[in-house]
Amino acid sequence: MPATLEPEKILKDLRNLWHDLGRDAEVSGGVLRACGMTLVVAAEKDSNTEELRHTLGVLMHDHPARAIVLSMNEKPGLDANVFSQCWMPFGKHQQICAEGIEITTGSMELAHVAQLLLPLIVSDLPAVLWCRGPRVFSGDPFAPLLPLVQKIIVDSATAADPQAAIATIRVLHREGRHVADLAWTKLTGLRELMASLFDEGTAVGVTSAKIFYGGDVASPSSIYFAAWMERALPGAQVSLNRGEEGPRGLRSIVLLGDACEVTITRPDRTTLEVHCGGRIRRSTTVLLSEEILMSEELSILGADPVFDKVLA
Amino acid sequence: MLKPVASNNPFADPLRFDRRVPDCALVIFGANGDLTKRKLLPALYRLAYERRLPDSFAIVGNSRTAMTDEAFREKMHESVKQFLEDSPFDEDLWNSFARNIFYVAGDLNDAKLYANLKTKLDELNRPNVLYYLSTQPSYYGPVVEAIGAAGLGRSTEKGWHRVVIEKPFGHDLDSARALNARVHTVFPEEAVYRIDHYLGKETVQNIIAFRFGNGIFEPLWNRRYVNHVQITAAESIGVEGRGAYYQEAGALRDMIQNHLLQVMATVAMEPPAVFEPGAMRDERAKLLRSVKIMKPDEVHLYSVAGQYRGFREEQGVDPQSQTNTFAAATFFVDNWRWAGVPFYIRSGKKMPKRTTDIAIQFNSAPHTLFMSEDGRPPRPNLLILRIQPEEGISLRFLSKYPGAGMRLRPVSMDFNYGSSFGERSPSAYETLLMDVMIGDATLYTRQDMVEASWKAVTPILDDWTTRAFDFPNYDPGTWGPVESDAMLARNGHKWRNG
Numbered sequence: 001m002p003a004t005l006e007p008e009k010i011l012k013d014l015r016n017l018w019h020d021l022g023r024d025a026e027v028s029g030g031v032l033r034a035c036g037m038t039l040v041v042a043a044e045k046d047s048n049t050e051e052l053r054h055t056l057g058v059l060m061h062d063h064p065a066r067a068i069v070l071s072m073n074e075k076p077g078l079d080a081n082v083f084s085q086c087w088m089p090f091g092k093h094q095q096i097c098a099e100g101i102e103i104t105t106g107s108m109e110l111a112h113v114a115q116l117l118l119p120l121i122v123s124d125l126p127a128v129l130w131c132r133g134p135r136v137f138s139g140d141p142f143a144p145l146l147p148l149v150q151k152i153i154v155d156s157a158t159a160a161d162p163q164a165a166i167a168t169i170r171v172l173h174r175e176g177r178h179v180a181d182l183a184w185t186k187l188t189g190l191r192e193l194m195a196s197l198f199d200e201g202t203a204v205g206v207t208s209a210k211i212f213y214g215g216d217v218a219s220p221s222s223i224y225f226a227a228w229m230e231r232a233l234p235g236a237q238v239s240l241n242r243g244e245e246g247p248r249g250l251r252s253i254v255l256l257g258d259a260c261e262v263t264i265t266r267p268d269r270t271t272l273e274v275h276c277g278g279r280i281r282r283s284t285t286v287l288l289s290e291e292i293l294m295s296e297e298l299s300i301l302g303a304d305p306v307f308d309k310v311l312a
Numbered sequence: 313m314l315k316p317v318a319s320n321n322p323f324a325d326p327l328r329f330d331r332r333v334p335d336c337a338l339v340i341f342g343a344n345g346d347l348t349k350r351k352l353l354p355a356l357y358r359l360a361y362e363r364r365l366p367d368s369f370a371i372v373g374n375s376r377t378a379m380t381d382e383a384f385r386e387k388m389h390e391s392v393k394q395f396l397e398d399s400p401f402d403e404d405l406w407n408s409f410a411r412n413i414f415y416v417a418g419d420l421n422d423a424k425l426y427a428n429l430k431t432k433l434d435e436l437n438r439p440n441v442l443y444y445l446s447t448q449p450s451y452y453g454p455v456v457e458a459i460g461a462a463g464l465g466r467s468t469e470k471g472w473h474r475v476v477i478e479k480p481f482g483h484d485l486d487s488a489r490a491l492n493a494r495v496h497t498v499f500p501e502e503a504v505y506r507i508d509h510y511l512g513k514e515t516v517q518n519i520i521a522f523r524f525g526n527g528i529f530e531p532l533w534n535r536r537y538v539n540h541v542q543i544t545a546a547e548s549i550g551v552e553g554r555g556a557y558y559q560e561a562g563a564l565r566d567m568i569q570n571h572l573l574q575v576m577a578t579v580a581m582e583p584p585a586v587f588e589p590g591a592m593r594d595e596r597a598k599l600l601r602s603v604k605i606m607k608p609d610e611v612h613l614y615s616v617a618g619q620y621r622g623f624r625e626e627q628g629v630d631p632q633s634q635t636n637t638f639a640a641a642t643f644f645v646d647n648w649r650w651a652g653v654p655f656y657i658r659s660g661k662k663m664p665k666r667t668t669d670i671a672i673q674f675n676s677a678p679h680t681l682f683m684s685e686d687g688r689p690p691r692p693n694l695l696i697l698r699i700q701p702e703e704g705i706s707l708r709f710l711s712k713y714p715g716a717g718m719r720l721r722p723v724s725m726d727f728n729y730g731s732s733f734g735e736r737s738p739s740a741y742e743t744l745l746m747d748v749m750i751g752d753a754t755l756y757t758r759q760d761m762v763e764a765s766w767k768a769v770t771p772i773l774d775d776w777t778t779r780a781f782d783f784p785n786y787d788p789g790t791w792g793p794v795e796s797d798a799m800l801a802r803n804g805h806k807w808r809n810g
Contacts, residue, residue, distance in 0.1 A: 032728060062733075089398070188328050195323040196366065200335060203323075232322040283367065284408070296328065306325045 005078045005103075007119040013082045014099055021084060021097055031086070032096045034064030037126040039298070040117065040149060041069045042142055044133035051290075052132070058291040060085045060098040063298040066122050067100040070113060072135070076106035078113070107141070114144035126150050126301045130294065134158040137165045146177065153297050155182040156220040166220055173311045180300070183220035184307055185293045189285040190250075190264070191228065193272055197262065202276055205258030208237045215248030222250045227310045333359075333749040334471070335368050336440035337433060341420065341455055342447040343373030343384070347478070349391035351509075352446065355741035357392045358399055360409045364746060370412040370436050372429065376419055384415035397739065420451050426462035433464065439471030442748060449480055453494040460498030467503065476505045476748055479570045480561065481757075484773060485766040492759050501759055505748045510571040511578070511755040512740030512747075514729065515703040519578050519670075520592075522697070522705065529695075530583070532674065533649075539692065540654045540805055541579065542671040543572055546663035550620065550788070551637070556628035563639035564617075564769060564776070567659035573600065573765040574757065576655055579670055579697075580645055589754040593761065600764035604644040611775040613802070614642040618793040619783035620662040634781055637661045638792040641772060642799060654803060658796060662788035664809075668699040671808050682710070682720045690720055694808075703737070704728040 021031045039059075043052055049071070056067050067085070086097040101120060105113050121127045129149040135141055137159040146152065152172060159165035162183075172179040197203035209229045213222035218240055226240040243251045255262040260277040267273055269288075274281040286292065338356070340348055359365050373384050389410065393401050416432050418425025433441060443459060445452050456475060459465045467473045477495070482488025495504055510516055523530055532538070545567055551558040558566065574596070581599040584591035606614055618638030624631050638660030645655065674693040682690060694708040705727045713719040729737060747755055785793040791809050800806055 036733065064733075188325075191323060191325060192329045192363070195321055195325070195329060196332065198321050198323050199332065200366075281367070284404075285363075300327050304327060306327070 005080055005116060007116055010080050010082065010101055010120060013080075014101070017082050017084055017099065021086070021095075030094050032094055034060070034096045034098050035066055035122060035125070036063060037065045037128060037298070037301070038121045038149075039063070039065040039067045040121075040127065040129045040145065041067060042129065042131045042133075042135070042145070043069055043071050044135060055289075055291045055294065056100065057085050057087075059294055059298065061087060062295050064096070064098045065128075065298075066120075067098065068117065068120060069100065069102045071102060071104045073104050073106050076108055077104075078106075078109050078116070079104040110141060111144050114148065117145065117148055121148060128153060128298065128301070131155075134160065134165075137161075137168050146172075151178040151180065151297075151301055153180045153182065153294065157183045157186075159220075162217060162220040162223060166223060170311050173308065178301070178303060179311075180297045180304065180307070181220065181224075182290075182293045182297070184224045184310070185296050186221055186288055187225055187228070187250075188296065189288075190225070190266075190272065193264070193274070193283060194232075197274065201258075202260070202262055202274070203255055203257055206233050206236050206255045208254075208256040209233060209239075210254040211238070211240050212243030212251045212253070213240065213249065214243055214246035214251045216242075217248075218242075219249045224310055225250055225253075228306070231309050333365050333369060333746065334440055335366055335438055336442060336471070336749060337370040337372060337436050337438040338442045338444060338749075339372045339374065339429065339433070340444045340446055341374050341451070342445070343415070344375035344377055344387075345446055347446045348373070349388070350395045351739070351741045352444065352745070353388045354392050354396045355739055355745055357396065357406065357409060358739070358742055359746060361399065361402065361405055367408075368412065368438065370414065370438055372432055372436075373413070373415045374418060374420075374425065374429070376417065378417045379415050381414050385410045385413050388413060420447060420455055420458070423458065423461070426458050426464065430462050430464055439468075440749075441471070441473045443473070443475045445475065445477050449478075449483070452477055452481075453491055456495050456498050465498040472503065472751070473499070474503045474505060474748060474751075475499050476507050478507055480565060481506050481570075481762050482766065483560075483565065485763060485770050488762050488766050492762070502753070504759075505753060505756040506758070506762060507744055508570050508574050508755075508757050509740040509744065510699075511574055511757070512742075512744040513699055513703075514737040514743075515697065515699045516575060516578060517743075517755070518703075518705075519575075519697060523579075524583050535649065535651055535653050537674050538650075538653055539673045539675045540656065540803070541576075542673070542808055543576055543579075543655065543657045543669075544671075544808075545572055545659040545668040546666060546791075547661050548663060548666045550623065550662050551626050551629070553627065555623075555626040558637075559629050559633050559635040562636040563659045563661070564636055564641075564772060568639055568641060568657055569765055569769045570757075572657045572659060573603075573768060574761070575670065575699075576643065576657060577761070579672075580650055580655070582649070587754075589752055592754050593758050597758060597761045597764060599645065599647075600761055600768065602645050602647045602650075603764070603768040604646045605767060606771040608771060608775065611771050614799070615772045615775075616640040616793060616795045616799050617776055617781055618660060618786045618796065619781070620660075620786055620788050621784040622662075622788060623784060634776075634783060636776065636781075638663075638786060638796070639772075640792065640796045640799060641769075642803075643768065654805070656800060656805070656807070658792065658807070660786075660792050663791060664789050666701060670697040670699070671695070672697075673805075682718060691722055696808075702728060 018033060080101060080103045083100045083102060084097045085100060086095050088095050103113065127149040128151045129145055130153045131142060136154050154169065156162055156165035156169060169179055169181055194203060211222060211226045213219055222240060226238055230238045253264040263275040265273045270285050272283045272285060340352060342348065389406060414432060416428050418428060445455055447455060465473055482491050523533065577596040577599040581595040584595045617636040619635065620637050623629060623637050624633050640658035643655045643657065672695040676689065676692040680689045690710050696706045698704045707725045708722050710720045711723045713721050744755060791807060797807060
């Protein structure tokens with residue numbers, strides 16, 4: 001490991017950073033150091049740094065953490081710098097700041113990075129690894145980092161082969177790791193709608209559920225949704241079918257139940273339509289961004305029983 | 313503390329979906345008042361923003377003023393925009409939320425109002441109905457009876473009918489009992505939700521997590537280690553135009569009888585066997601029943617009334633008013649855990665700052681090895697549970713001052729909500745409105761709790777209503793009358809005025 005990347009040096013830089021922040025804030029209402037976990041982000045080589053910074057900035061409001069960003073580089077070698085993310089809560093006079101470390105690393109140095117990370121992870125608080133991109137599904141690049149964290153977050157929608165990606169996730173799950181997939185997180189709004197249809201009696205006594213996807217192969221979200229429906233409705237016939245032409249992803253669901261034939265469609269990215277007995281009900285959902293999905297996952301740091309069953 | 317969507321719902325995912333409100337209509341009596349504008353509607357809008365309310369959720373506002381649905385919506389639109397805290401306002405969301413806001417004008421004493429409400433509720437056809445009494449307290453009994461007379465009160469096979477009653481619940485023990493009896497002629501106890509918004513505050517709920525979720529504090533939480541407890545709710549403002557109401561209530565009735573005794577019960581109660589509404593409320597009630605009732609000759613030793621200079625000049629206030637704008641009392645709890653430990657409670661207006669906290673002062677170390685810098689025995693450990701304005705917990709302990717010699721200084725170990733969980737906690741009304749709609753009464757007060765807390769303050773009320781105080785007796789910007797300091801000094805204690 002190069003001498004310039006001694007963890008003690010990085011921690012000293014962090015101390016200096018807080019010292020400077022504190023001094024700058026002497027004239028204002030002070031600075032509150034916020035930290036509830038360590039979030040290690042394994043960013044891809046071609047990752048959009050600005051976008052990632054924005055995502056982290058938003059995430060820190062609800063999940064203040066020491067963010068450690070691993071930026072993959074073509075060139076060998078390691079480099080590090082520290083940064084802070086600050087915000088002024090509405091109506092308050094005190095800034096809240098979270099700290100971050102950006103480590104630039106070549107692929108060959110990942111094993112060294114694990115060694116470097118251990119003293120940088122905040123003791124006694126949860127640590128989460130977010131693999132931002134498909135690299136996690138090719139080989140085992142982050143294996144040295146896995147023992148350091150309690151939860152791993154991936155996004156199988158970024159993988160070229162969804163089935164293979166889900167198989168990788170299942171392996172991690174079988175190894176006893178808490179693993180999350182943002183392709184599953186994207187389904188929360190739709191699953192919540194299903195729960196409400198059951199509560200109001202529309203999705204009761206379902207005997208058959210047909211799930212339609214767009215594109216040539218079923219997206220990870222479609223596969224997860226079908227697996228979840230099978231678990232939720234053990235007596236029903238659940239099938240995953242290729243639908244009409246259209247973009248890749250989950251397109252529609254048709255349920256045959258006591259009340260009526262229920263069709264759920266997604267006419268655009270923020271609308272869900274429920275057709276039942278000639279009636280149409282529309283629900284508006286928020287446009288799912290990376291930070292919304294990540295925020296949901298960072299709220300669950302232990303076991304996730306429903307997703308665990310889907311993976312089982 | 314999340315609860316499943318519904319125990320028999322195969323699609324439930326309690327970790328991911330927030331608690332869901334069933335299809336219901338909320339009828340607000342007193343919908344033109346401040347509480348509706350400042351608290352209820354902003355809280356409901358925020359719940360809608362977080363997708364916790366079903367699309368069909370309906371609100372029916374009532375007050376005497378004649379108004380169309382549209383005019384009422386416009387009024388609420390302005391209120392939500394003005395009073396929404398820490399949240400963005402989304403015009404599109406408001407439009408869809410406001411579609412189900414309606415208004416029925418009418419006098420609370422007029423039977424026609426309830427007939428019109430029945431027509432509106434029949435038209436809306438929601439299986440569950442929640443009535444929120446945000447009216448003058450004198451209307452609580454008559455409104456509940458009128459709801460009953462109109463056939464609107466009873467839960468049916470289709471759904472529940474519940475009522476939320478704001479504080480004050482009665483103005484003394486007898487009136488509280490009488491009101492309970494009237495309410496029960498229409499609503500059974502399990503359908504009555506007496507709201508105390510202090511219990512909905514995150515930090516008050518966190519007392520339960522702090523005490524019963526951690527193993528290290530509970531063994532110290534008793535008379536062997538705790539020297540005394542101070543509960544302070546101070547406001548820097550005066551009555552701010554509420555003089556007419558306030559002079560009928562006073563600090564003892566307005567704050568101590570309800571909010572602060574409930575907080576004290578949360579701090580001092582025994583651990584429940586399970587985290588369930590019944591078990592939690594049983595323990596709170598048991599604690600309140602254990603509060604030692606003062607004898608008449610003890611009242612002057614254990615309580616202090618105050619009134620700030622200038623209160624009598626406030627609009628609507630009697631120039632000879634005997635109302636207490638400051639009240640302090642010493643309570644003891646007659647049980648094994650707390651015997652002999654004083655609980656000092658105070659609340660006042662026009663204090664030096666706005667603060668609400670609970671300070672648990674532990675006993676000093678049994679043998680003093682070190683002196684503090686001023687040569688006196690060091691100050692004992694102090695645990696502070698801060699409720700507002702900065703929610704959090706601090707522990708004060710002694711530490712060696714760096715350098716030569718053994719000089720000790722108190723230092724503070726702080727937990728701040730903002731530094732661990734981000735910036736936004738739900739408001740107390742968001743929490744409590746969600747709870748009542750999903751039928752969770754944990755944070756609501758029960759009949760026996762209300763009556764026990766009235767019993768605890770009855771000797772003070774009896775004494776103060778017959779006494780002529782030499783008011784005003786404290787200056788704005790101070791911590792109340794000097795007698796309040798003397799009350800603690802008699803036990804060798806001192807208020808924390810930090």
